Amino acid sequence: xxxxxxxxxxxxxxxxxxxxxxxxxxxxxxxxxxxxxxxxxxxxxxxxxxxxxxxxxxxxxxxxxxxxxxxxxxxxxxxxxxxxxxxxxxxxxxxxxxxxxxxxxxxxxxxxxxxxxxxxxxxxxxxxxxxxxxxxxxxxxxxxxxxxxxxxxxxxxxxxxxxxxxxxxxxxxxxxxxxxxxxxxxxxxxxxxxxxxxxxxxxxxxxxxxxxxxxxxxxxxxxxxxxxxxxxxxxxxxxxxxxxxxxxxxxxxxxxxxxxxxxxxxxxxxxxxxxxxxxxxxxxxxxxxxxxxxxxxxxxxxxxxxxxxxxxxxxxxxxxxxxxxxxxxxxxxxxxxxxxxxxxxxxxxxxxxxxxxxxxxxxxxxxxxxxxxxxxxxxxxxxxxxxxxxxxxxxxxxxxxxxxxxxxxxxxxxxxxxxxxxxxxxxxxxxxxxxxxxxxxxxxxxxxxxxxxxxxxxxxxxxxxxxxxxxxxxxxx
Numbered sequence: 001x002x003x004x005x006x007x008x009x010x011x012x013x014x015x016x017x018x019x020x021x022x023x024x025x026x027x028x029x030x031x032x033x034x035x036x037x038x039x040x041x042x043x044x045x046x047x048x049x050x051x052x053x054x055x056x057x058x059x060x061x062x063x064x065x066x067x068x069x070x071x072x073x074x075x076x077x078x079x080x081x082x083x084x085x086x087x088x089x090x091x092x093x094x095x096x097x098x099x100x101x102x103x104x105x106x107x108x109x110x111x112x113x114x115x116x117x118x119x120x121x122x123x124x125x126x127x128x129x130x131x132x133x134x135x136x137x138x139x140x141x142x143x144x145x146x147x148x149x150x151x152x153x154x155x156x157x158x159x160x161x162x163x164x165x166x167x168x169x170x171x172x173x174x175x176x177x178x179x180x181x182x183x184x185x186x187x188x189x190x191x192x193x194x195x196x197x198x199x200x201x202x203x204x205x206x207x208x209x210x211x212x213x214x215x216x217x218x219x220x221x222x223x224x225x226x227x228x229x230x231x232x233x234x235x236x237x238x239x240x241x242x243x244x245x246x247x248x249x250x251x252x253x254x255x256x257x258x259x260x261x262x263x264x265x266x267x268x269x270x271x272x273x274x275x276x277x278x279x280x281x282x283x284x285x286x287x288x289x290x291x292x293x294x295x296x297x298x299x300x301x302x303x304x305x306x307x308x309x310x311x312x313x314x315x316x317x318x319x320x321x322x323x324x325x326x327x328x329x330x331x332x333x334x335x336x337x338x339x340x341x342x343x344x345x346x347x348x349x350x351x352x353x354x355x356x357x358x359x360x361x362x363x364x365x366x367x368x369x370x371x372x373x374x375x376x377x378x379x380x381x382x383x384x385x386x387x388x389x390x391x392x393x394x395x396x397x398x399x400x401x402x403x404x405x406x407x408x409x410x411x412x413x414x415x416x417x418x419x420x421x422x423x424x425x426x427x428x429x430x431x432x433x434x435x436x437x438x439x440x441x442x443x444x445x446x447x448x449x450x451x452x453x454x455x456x457x458x459x460x461x462x463x464x465x466x467x468x469x470x471x472x473x474x475x476x477x
Contacts, residue, residue, distance in 0.1 A: 004137025019060035025052035028128035054091035160192035168199035172211035179224030222263035255301035268375035281335035311337035346391035414455035425471035
């Protein structure tokens, strides 16, 4: 690859090269940009390393432009960042690092380019392209990263045991890069990864979940999860998922391996949606199966109530793993709780009432729920899969018909609690809630339509049965 031609195509590299020449310091394009350039992947973040002050270089680059270029300086880290249209340019001086056993935060010293490259996590990220006049456009590849890209291999520049022990987050990054790039992890590197898995305990949950979410967002995340499991990393931060693995047998009756089933469901969802939280719903949909597993001599293995228990487990898992405790958690929790409901609606004799209840409970998430349910069909019997998916098509058609007729998706009761209290002269009390609930149930059961007129008539009937009458209808005392 002609790197010089690539540099010449973009003004930014000419500006940085000129700024470096003005300051008289060696400067290089390094890391992920070089890797992605070789892999022909787009990259909007460009890292520059200089043998000198990265902050001074960034300031000089900013001065090269006639327009104002936003500059952020991080003195404590010796770095600076420029935002240039859709690009982010980061500048740092070459450095070497040393670590303590109880922290992934290194002691940093000024270093050479060689020392800067060898401190990096993987050989594919330890390459540089020169911006210096003497060898402009030359690839510097002291650890054979280009060869490893061709081999589609992840390995560390130095001893992997030292690399991973120094900064255990690199173990998750190894899996993330393998999953993103569809690379293998070198055998010695993978062995070191599993040997140092326990070191993850010094990494914050916030850093772990960033890497895990990046794995979940790849095209086929099952590969990353299999690496996490085989490398003993998943056991360190997601024990509930690890417990899904394995098959029990009694009297020649076995259940499927719910770990690998979950991964298949996750991959299936990824074919339908890029949404991270729908993918999390796929990961958690069967999470309570180990806790609800029972053996019945007549029917074999059962997991009764795993959807309800899984929904109850979801907040604790989100909280522990530093996932957001907001509407996104509630969305995942809802899909976990409801994921078995649509399959129960495939029979011809299912009532409109059951359809209305599902629409009411799922609300605007009904389409995502149906995607999850389709993804949950993982049988190796193709005819069985085809039959199940055709059944879901029928359910979807029924749901559309019921919604068009009754409009119950996300409906709010036509009469509020405040109105009930005003009409009957009541204070906040259980009876107000009971009346509201009976109105809602009447709508879902199809006894009345979802409109204020019928709801008011029904409310008056309920109130009369409870010995209530509107305050305006009562005689003066």
